[in-house]
């Protein structure tokens with residue numbers, strides 16, 4: 503491996519590289535409008551609990567928009583990724599079924615899109631073996647996202663899977679030959695890793711016809727989403743109890759927002775730097791209503807934090823109401839949710855088997 507590719511991996515979240523990724527994402531967005539059939543997207547989530555607004559505004563809403571613009575959309579329930587940094591899987595079955603319900607309620611259409619899960623796709627997982635031979639240990643140790651995830655586990659030892667899951671994630675993306683991955687900034691190192699693996703595979707086992715690589719070079723599609731905070735002004739996370747889950751009731755939503763942290767100044771203004779908590783509530787209201795956060799702030803003005811919280815509550819509950827209704831109905835029909843997942847897994851297995859056959863052939867292991 504060349505030192506320049508190691509650097510590319512380590513610096514894939516640097517400012518210059520982030521700016522490039524954003525610029526590239528804008529170009530891709532135009533290309534999608536011109537011809538959505540050129541793209542296949544793959545994204546995924548770890549089934550570790552219920553989806554919340556951070557997931558929705560961060561990626562889920564964007565996936566639905568891409569699907570509706572005509573892009574072939576693959577959504578992965580990353581059940582094997584759950585065991586990277588913890589001992590057990592928790593109530594995994596319920597979580598997986600809930601995640602499928604969240605997806606469909608949010609607008610992922612199982613007729614057009616493919617929803618599937620890791621543990622049901624053997625050929626996807628088998629790609630991990632040849633892919634692992636294409637990365638170095640030092641490269642794995644240098645991945646900044648894995649590093650910060652390990653730090654967040656408070657002294658837990660790095661498991662073999664934790665160290666190598668970015669390679670497994672490359673298999674997620676490459677098995678279905680996705681060329682576009684709509685993700686947040688934290689996933690950029692993983693995407694760089696996937697590109698390096700695709701490149702190295704073709705270099706090592708390349709077909710005679712170099713114009714037909716086995717794998718595409720997947721690109722990130724960064725969506726323009728501001729960093730959302732939890733209702734207490736700290737990082738949004740389920741364990742802090744500062745999130746609003748898609749499946750919560752309108753009353754639970756109102757209760758959480760009532761307790762939301764604000765500041766001592768009565769006049770409401772949008773100023774993310776100096777007034778992070780108030781601005782975060784304004785941003786939530788803006789994302790839910792489509793209104794500019796400055797305009798909302800002006801409307802509320804001297805009516806203070808109580809009025810702001812009421813505004814956010816109404817805007818979020820109005821936006822979430824139809825989703826919640828669909829979700830409740832879906833959860834009552836577990837058989838349907840399982841049938842969606844099975845149909846998605848059938849499609850994913852077909853694709854994974856075809857890709858593995860190509861890989862075997864390239865590696866001359868097709869006996």
Ligand code: TRP
Pocket residue numbers: 544545546547548578580583671674675683685689
């Ligand atoms: N690592 C992602 C997360 O924690 C989930 C994920 C798994 C993923 N496989 C993926 C995202 C493939 C994009 C592409 O959120």
